[in-house]
Ligand SMILES: Nc1ncnc2c1ncn2[C@@H]1O[C@H](COP(=O)(O)OP(=O)(O)OP(=O)(O)O)[C@@H](O)[C@H]1O
């Protein structure tokens with residue numbers, strides 16, 4: 001009885017993950033069928049089996065792992081910068097209301113602007129280097145971090161602020177002991193969003209300026225018209241993002257054990 | 260019984276508060292004066308919306324603009340006073356801290372060492388009956404338990420005056436009575452000067468030395484009632500005849516105020532109705 005209950009519980013634990021994987025598999029199967037029956041042109045979308053088959057080639061000949069590492073490092077660098085400058089920016093804007101009133105709309109507008117298009121400017125400033133890529137990823141991802149930080153701090157429940165006041169906290173204690181921890185869940189959402197933006201822009205700029213990690217590889221393979229290889233490389237980009245978010249979720253859980 | 264201003268530890272003098280709202284000014288507290296003696300348990304009771312929380316904020320030093328003065332141990336306050344510890348009406352535990360860390364919060368501010376802090380926090384956690392929950396987060400506790408955490412946190416700062424705003428208002432009657440016992444016990448143990456804000460008559464009579472009854476809009480002092488019931492008290496006293504008399508007396512006062520409040524609110528609704 002209890003063993004059965006345990007079994008059921010463990011199935012329930014894995015059910016979401018299993019369903020997720022199952023959905024992906026089903027999608028591949030359907031694509032395979034569509035391509036094999038000729039309903040989808042195989043010169044536009046190669047059959048998934050061919051993509052999987054080219055994984056080995058992409059790994060060995062195209063050194064996909066070192067590319068992968070390069071993209072990952074760019075993302076992490078941008079991520080660290082984002083966390084430092086984005087959170088600090090949000091804090092400063094929240095602290096000086098005039099600044100917030102003046103800039104919040106701009107920052108929000110920046111969030112939806114296609115910053116990738118500014119890449120020639122960055123090429124001029126930073127040259128054809130990893131810094132161009134990192135800075136673009138960083139800049140594109142800054143708005144959500146700033147906005148979510150502001151939202152988190154100003155959304156702190158008033159009674160918690162009053163608790164701090166009733167204990168005679170200094171302004172800096174008030175910030176570090178109450179406002180900041182209260183805002184952390186929101187800040188994390190901001191950083192997560194920011195990293196998504198950063199990854200998209202980093203791979204995009206790599207592709208555009210034909211430099212660096214996975215983006216450049218995709219560019220190369222596409223130019224060689226190696227479609228299966230291109231899609232295989234795209235799979236690796238997805239892998240980076242999945243890894244990223246798994247790690248982030250772990251950190252978040254660790255920092256915020258219970259709501 | 261009458262005014263003994265010289266040994267009062269807390270003295271509120273002609274407090275007036277008005278709020279400017281879209282519908283015009285609201286007088287929330289109207290010329291309220293009273294004092295609290297050392298070791299005394301004073302309750303402020305009044306119908307919902309009569310200005311109790313506003314008064315609480317004034318005494319706690321959280322409200323900026325009001326008229327009148329509040330004296331704590333002879334000093335006129337100007338912002339939160341370190342002799343006053345506040346327990347709020349709303350849920351106010353820190354969700355990112357464990358029970359121990361919540362309760363140790365005020366100790367942390369004094370720069371006390373970690374081991375000593377935890378030791379002392381444990382003591383207060385035991386006092387509110389939360390032994391065994393030291394390492395839980397507020398999210399893992401019931402509403403009543405969280406309120407006790409808030410109470411323990413404030414007690415840990417060892418305030419000269421404990422100021423509570425309907426700390427148990429959101430709880431069911433049984434839990435409220437049992438927590439009332441706890442508060443009484445703590446109050447008797449620590450000889451804690453306490454100012455309790457409540458709208459619960461039983462709670463007020465059970466715990467207080469004196470009860471200040473407030474009127475509804477504007478919030479004035481209607482009456483101050485001395486409660487001459489023997490101490491130590493427990494919730495058992497609720498069944499006694501003397502207790503019943505006090506409840507009836509205060510209820511008569513409050514019913515008048517509460518029904519006037521209801522009438523005014525109804526009238527307000529009626530006045531608005533034709534436009535809608
Ligand atoms: N910040 C504010 N601005 C405008 N009006 C306010 C403000 N705070 C309170 N009031 C008004 O002042 C009156 C008293 O409010 P208060 O919160 O002190 O009541 P209360 O006695 O604590 O009620 P309850 O028992 O429901 O908590 C109410 O009519 C309320 O609408």
Ligand SMILES: [Mg+2]
Pocket residue numbers: 311312313348424425
């Ligand atoms: Mg209130």
